[in-house]
Structure formats: C-alpha cells, structure tokens
Amino acid sequence: MTMRRLEIDRLNVQIGDVHPVRDVSLAIEPGQIFGIAGESGSGKSMTALAVMGLLPGGAARTGAARLDGQDLFALDEAAMCGVRGQRIGMIFQEPMTALNPVRTIGSQVAETLIIHQGMSRADAAEIAATKLDRVGLAAGRVGLDRYPHELSGGQRQRVMIAQAIALQPALLIADEPTTALDVTTQAGILDLMSGLVEEGDMSLMLITHDLAVLAGLSSAIAVMKGGWIVESGATETLFRSHRHAYTGRLLAASGHAPARPAVRPAATPLLDVENLHVGYQTGRPVLFGKGAMTEAVRGVSLAIGAGESVGLVGESGCGKSTLARTILGLQAARSGSIRLGDDAVTGGAMPARVRAGMQIVFQDPYGSFNPRHRVARLVAEPFHLIEDAPVGAARDKAVAEALEAVGMAASDAGKYIHEFSGGQRQRIAIARALVIRPKLIILDEAVSALDVSIRAQILDLLAALRDSHGLTYLFISHDLGVVGAITDRVMVMKDGVIVEQGPVADVLERPDHPYTRELVAARPQIPPEWTARDDR
Amino acid sequence: MLSYILSRLVALALSLVVASLVIFVMIEMVPGDPASFMLGLNAAPDTVAALRAELGLGGSPPERYLRWIGGMLQGDFGTSYTYRTPVAELVTARLAVSLPLAVMALLLSTLIAIPVGLYAASRRGGPGDWSVMGLTQLGIAVPNFWFAMILVVIFAIQLRWFSAGGFPGWDQGVWPSLKALTLPAVALALPQASILARVMRSSVLEVLGQDYIRTARAKGLSRRRTLTDHALRNALIPVLTIIGLQFSFLIAGAIIIENVFFLPGLGRLVFQGITQRDLIVVESVVMLLVFAVILVNFLVDIAYGFADPRLRRR
C-alpha cells in the first residue's frame, strides 16, 4: 500500500468559542498538487497553520495530521521545529512583509540550511545561490546581498519559495501565494511551483480563494466554507458535476457577468481626454535641487460616451490610478486636456459645478469612510459641491433615496460605518457617489477586495444602477475577467500608455498588442466546457 | 550610505548655526548691556566700561556673534567674569565630571532596559510581564532628584557605603571618582531605564506580530531563536530613536542631580553662572549642552542608517 504524503484526520480547531476548522479530513498523495478553495473565514488558512503547529496562541486542535505516516500532532515543539522548513515548507500571501527587512535575501535563504543541517555559513550561501537561481533569481541579476525592499513583490515571493524548498521538503504549503501579485507575475509564480512539483516528488497544498487558479493546476480540490469541507474530489469532476450547492454558487459567482444594458452611443463624448501627460516627483530633492520626476501617464487620449461603461485594465504601477486622480481634478496634468461635457477639468482650483459631475468608488471598503461620522453625514458629503444643496428633511430624504437605491435601508443613515460588512460598505460607497447624481462614476478597483459571491452582487447592483440612473462608468481594475463582465469597451494600459482598446469581446478574444496577449494568456481560467452546464 | 551621512551632516551644521543664533539673541535680549547686568545697578560707569572692553562687547551684534562663534571654533569660549579664567578651562574641568556621569547613566539604563524589556515581551501577559510593567510605571513616576535624595539617605547616611556628595577628582584615583558618581548615575538611570524598558517591550511585541516572524517559525526556527535572530534587531531600531531623544532628558537630569550630590559639573557651573550673572559662562555652557544633544541625535541617525537597510540610499 502506498503511503499518503499528508493525511489530515478529523481536524478541529477551536479558539475560545469559535471553531474556525470543523472535522476536516483530507489526503494528499506524493507529488500531488492539492487545492483548498474557500472565501475569507472559511478556515482554509487555519487548517494549514494547524498542520504546521503554528496556530495563534489560545487555539486548541484535535484530530491528527500524518506526514508520510508520522503523526505531527504527537510531536513536541522541538521535534516540530525539525519538521518545519525541512520536511514541510510554507509560503504566505504577503510577500512585501513576509521577509525580514534588515537581513539580506541570501542570509534568509541560507538560514534554513544552517539551522537544519548545521551547515557553515559559506556552504549555506553557496547552496542558497543555487536555490535562488532555481526560482529564477540568478545571482548575476539579483545578488545574495540584496535586501527585501530592493525587490519587487514577485521577486520576494520567489525568495520565499527558495527558502521553503531549500531542503527539498516532502510538502510545500502555499497560502494564497499569488493573491497580492499582478496577473502576469502570478502566472510566473504558479509555473514555478508546478515545475518544482514535477521535478521531484514534493506535494503542494495550494490554498486560494480563486477557483480559476486551481482549475489549471491542481489534481484534486477541497472546497471549504465556515470551517467545514463542503465538497472535495478530483478537479475536473468537481467542476463538471459538483454536488454541493455552495460549490455551484462559488463557480457561478466567479464567472458572473450581469446582464448588460444595450449601449446607447452618444453623439459627443461625455469625457474627452487628449494627449494627457502626468508626472510626479520621486525621491526627495538633495538640499535645494529638484527631485527626479517620473512620468506616470505618458500621452493618454480617450473618450467615453454618455451612458457607456468603459474598462481600464492594467497592472500595479501602470499609471491607471494617477490617470483616475487627474480626471477627477485632484492632480494637475503636465500637458494635455480633459473635458467633462463642455467643461475643462484643470486640477487644483476647479469650479465645484465641474467637480459635481464626477464621483468615485474606492477599493478598500474599510478606508473609504471617516469612522467618526454617521452614514448620513458620510453619504451627504458630496453635497458640499452643490450650491443649493438640500438641507434638513430634504437632505435626509436624498440620503435615504441613495441608500435605498443601493439596497440599504433608510434607517442605516443613523449608524456608524463599523457596523457594516465589507459588501455593505461598498454599497454605501456607491450611495455616496450617487447622491448628487453625477454623470460619471469612476470605479477604482471597486470590487477587488470583495469575496466572489459579494462581488457578484455588487456587479449586479452596478449594472442595475447604470440602467436606472443613466450612469457612465470608468471601471478601473487589474482583473480582465471582472472588467469583461461589466463594461462595453476596454482599454489596456501599460507604463503610462494605453496600448490597446476596443470592444470587450474583441480585446479578450483577439488581443492585438503583445502585452494584452500576455495578460489574457496569464489569466487563470476555468475551461468553459467544465462549467457549460451552469449557464442553462 | 555616504550621501545619507552627508545629508545628516548638513542638517547637523544647520541646526548648530540656528541654535547658536537663538542662544545669542536670547543673551542679547538681557535688558541693558551684559556688562552692567553682570555688575548690577550700582556699578560705577567706568567699571562697566572696563568690563565691556574686557568682554569684547564692542561692535555691532553681527560682529559680536561672528566673534563668539569664531572664538568657539578655535576653542576660545571667552573669559568668565567671576572666575577670571577662560571659560574653556572651566568647561574642560567640569566636563570631566558631567560627561562620565552622562555616559554611566546612559549605559546603565540601556543595559538594564533592553534585557528587561525583552524578558517582559517574551512573558507577555504573565506574572513576570505584569511585575515589569508595574515597576516601570512606578519608575517613570519617580522624580530622579527625589530618588537621589532617598538613595543618599539609605546608602550614604544609613549604610555609609557611599559618600553623600562631592567629587574627589580623577587625580585622586579612578575608583573613588567612579564611586562618587555611582549613586548619581543610578538616580539618573532609573527613570530612563523604566521608559526604555517599556519602549523595548512594546517594540518587541510589535515585531513579533509581523509576518516575517511567522516566516521564520515556518522555516523551523525555535521561539527563542526567532526572538534573537529576527525580532531583536528589528525591535532595537525604534529603541535607538528613544535613546537619542532621552539624551536630552539625561542632560537636563544631570544638571539637577549634580545639585543633589554637590558635584562640580557643568550643571553647577551654569547655576553659579546664573546667580553670579556670569552670562559668558551661561551662554557657552548652554551652547555646549545643545551641541551635545544635536551631536548625539546625529550619531543616532547614522546608527539608524546602519541598522535599517531601507534608509540607506545607494
């Protein structure tokens, strides 16, 4: 009988009165990539931490986890230290903070070798160099003596992988390893991990909220919700013929596209941006000189018709947020022009009347609101832009209408923002954008921080509002899939330039520019034939 | 790194120039001219004139300022009116007491605080942590000069282990001098150590919550090794800042403590300067104290650059 690589047997985790993991059992074979999928709070990370013996203080676990037949829960702390890093490696979501900022990457990779094998510093450094080379950080390009802050997010995640696989562990646990990364970077990291699995007999436990990531990678999946495994099985079978309703909902939500209203082409564009250049100062001036200038937006021209929904896609640092701020008149352009209807957007001191034509919804539902104000005051803030803004009962009525339009109750106006969930906050943010009836709403990664099921609801809401209120959207996102679901036309931005634009279907299916092709190819996708059944 | 040091050096020089200007203007604001201020209201005009000449008070204020700065840069701090000796000589003699006192207190407080803070953090929520937090809370509340008085009562008057005050001078041997500075240094160090231990504790706790600590544990480091190899250096970075800021309190504390123990240090010198209206002494000693604080903070900035690679610029 072949031995399982990892066998989790009726694992329960309890922290006080909370049970983040309930009766979880699963088995991972040698050389297998095993996916654990679930939304935030489903208990997927806790399961991994329980196996590692790294649960937060005060947490209790029962059950068993056997690594190659050995029960890890029976080991004492000293023995577990020998397992961690040597037989099980682990990498985490946030590469920006997961490395010690004051130590070189070489010494951090070498540390794994030194503590487990008692290797000399010099020997360990030599092997560390080969491991970094293996993960794509060749010594010629990225030296061992670099510090984490000098590396990009993707490079840091590679360093994390190098130190996790330095001793060829039997099992690698990756907890949302690519969630914080751009899609093209994500593709590279996923490739690297599957390559590492293929060349040895290491198993990989891949934890993610993104079913599409697992579709192309793992051979089996367990879907978790509320601490339970609701369904598990071979990947393709699970996608094709899932038995549990939640899996179905998750699948439907991740590919969700709201019904789209017919585009009503407008004679003159609502927003007209011409040859826009925006720069900002990088680095502080030394003494009295000028600091270096960086051009974030380099000659962008675009037009959005009234009633249109246009997507702007690009990876972090491509200049899309700077472009949004400039359109909103929060940042001055170096050259070029922006017109909203008949008015010029100039940045700086701009008539309130022009500003009142635009509103924005942000990504982070937590940072979008002053926690000291009640919802009524938060939603009413844009009234500052209107000279004869309603006051008293009229204002309350306007706020109530806006709240009801986004599916909240008028009575929510008296509450504070911390009383709401992330999805509710995003609805309130939309109400704030809606309250003065602007022509253009900029949605800056507005659904990126939400779980897929909540995201689907917000996308539906946005589509419905566009219809009922005659809104125009500029939808900014790093996620081609989401943009495809909600917009009519999409623009792809890279290094401050729009490299391609056109109708959504054209750009997604027949990308023209090499970068767009790379973006489309890198996007993890569930093969359409696997889910075909759901559309009916 | 070099450009970092260079930019800090420029900041240091600028601070010194502005600080000296502030001090100079303050002293210039003394009603009447310094000479008649020093001699009092009843001084004869020709005595005042003689002193003015002696002090080199001729010329416009900018000229006098430049003369003062130029003199100090060459080690000439002017001549004390009351002592009739160069201020530089007075200061050198007094520094031989004040500097060792400050260094002893700084060392003592750091050597106590860092292990204690680390211990409390590693025992978070336990009885050890609670006792440290309670004792340091008390330590912060105790005025150092009162603590000094109590130390004198216990160790000098009751136990007779130390003398109640005074300073034998380094020519009488290193040991008796160090002994005379021990109680003052302890009195100075206690409140500083209390503050520092609390900063150290919270800094360690903050670092222990970081993601890279979890990474280290996932690599198989034991708790202890995670603490020493990953948490310690990161936790010391903010502690360094506080040590720099504390130096300013240490200087102030030393001036007061010197009064409790009748130590012939800079503090006593400056008080005598005030009571005897010896403005030259006051002006120079204050400049020196301010220079010391600025210099220490400059050194902390440099140390910061070494401790935290993110601050170094290539």
Add this chain to the structure above:
Amino acid sequence: MRPRLPVTLVAGLALTALFAAAALLSLVWTPHAVDVLNIAARLQPPGGDHLLGTDHFGRDMLSMLMVGARTSIAVAIVAVGIGMALGVPLGLLAAANHGGVVDDLVMRGNDLVFAFPALVIAILITAVFGPSAFNAILAIGIFNTPVFARVTRGGALSVWTQDFILAARVSGKGAARISLEHILPNIASLLIVQGTIQFSLGILAEAGLSYVGLGAQPPLPSWGRMLADSQTMISFAPHLAVLPGLAIIATVLGLNLTGDGLRDHLDPRLRRPS
C-alpha cells in the same frame, strides 16, 4: 458594544481626580493657612493637630501639599495648553503640506527645539528675565510644542493616506476643511493620550525646575521647592522629603495610568469588528 473600562484607566482617573480635587479645594479651604509662620510648631511629625506634620517654619504640610498640587497642576496644564495650541496646528499644517517647504520648515524647527531640553530653555529664560513660575510654564510649554507637532503630523499623515480623504477632496473640500473635519477627529484620541503623558512630564519638569530654583518662587508653595528645602533636614525630619515626593509620584502615576488606559480604550483598531 463599548469595551469595558480597563482597570488601569479607573485607577489612574481616581488618583488624578484625588489630586485635582485637593488642588481645587485649596482655592477655598486648607486645614491651616500656608502663609502664617509658626516657629513654635516647627518640624512636628505627622499626627495630632497637623495630620501630616509641619515644616521648618511650622507650616502645615497637608495644606502646603494641597497648594503645591495647585501650582504643579496649573503649571503643567498651561504648559500642555501652550504645547497643544502651537504644536497641533503646526503638525496639521506640516501634514497637509507633506513633502513641501512648509513641512520641511516645521520639521527642522521641531528638531531644533528638541535640542533644547526644557531645563536649558528655563536656564536661558531665567538668565534673561529672572526666575519665576512663569519661566517654568514657558519652558515646559516650548518644550511640549515639538512633541505635539510631531505626534499630530505623524497621526495626520497616516489619516491623509486613507481613501476617505480622497473622497472628501472629490467632494471639493480644501486642505484646511479636511484637516478640521476629517483629520482632527481621527487623531483626537492620539492627542488626548499624548496630552496626559505631557501633563505628567510637565509635573515632573515643574518639580525639577522648582527644585533647582528656576520655577515657582517663595512664598508660593510648590512640591519641588518643598523638596529642595527639606534636603538639609532629611536625616531628622524625613517626612518633609518623603511626603512631597510621594505626592509627585502619585500624581504622575495617576496621569500615566490614565494615559495608558485611554490608549487601550480609545484605540480605534481595537474597535473594528471581526
């Protein structure tokens, strides 16, 4: 649901209230007059007619301590007020101009004032204007200013990066209005906590300045002066040194406990749900 009041906060508030009450009461009533000398009743130990004994002039120690509390608290409060009144606007201004010339000027000015310990400022002021309680207030107040400026700027900068500030700007609000409407309420708890810390430091500093004769002048009773006077009599009248010392410790302890408790209680991070 609001979290329960922490024990430290309750203990700290109680201690602080005790001394504040004593100081207020001394305005209208003290057990004995503090400006009447009674050499016959000098250096009495605690107990009897004088609950806490008498000093070397025969003045009632309890009454002296009560009036001393008034001096200490008044000096510290006004000094904290000066520090806040100057430091908070400077900090808000610097944060609103982050990276600009104004920010640079404020920060450099801060560093400069930091180089002058309160005692050194007091020495300079005394050299110019002569010693008085006013000195202590001014010196501590000047020293407090950069502390508040720095804390305000630091707190404000982190609020400025939040999206709701961007939302306010989209709503056409200017830097001044945003500072008052959005920044200040969100750093208020930070400032209150720092205020109690500076308050306790102010009590300590006032005691130190009075002790070396740079603060309150006789006949105004102050804890620092009482300690200075007691120094030569410490071996035969220890209560003269012990009592004012304990009063300082208890007040400072009370304020620090209050500050710590408030920090735990007001920290918005602890209030976030989930």
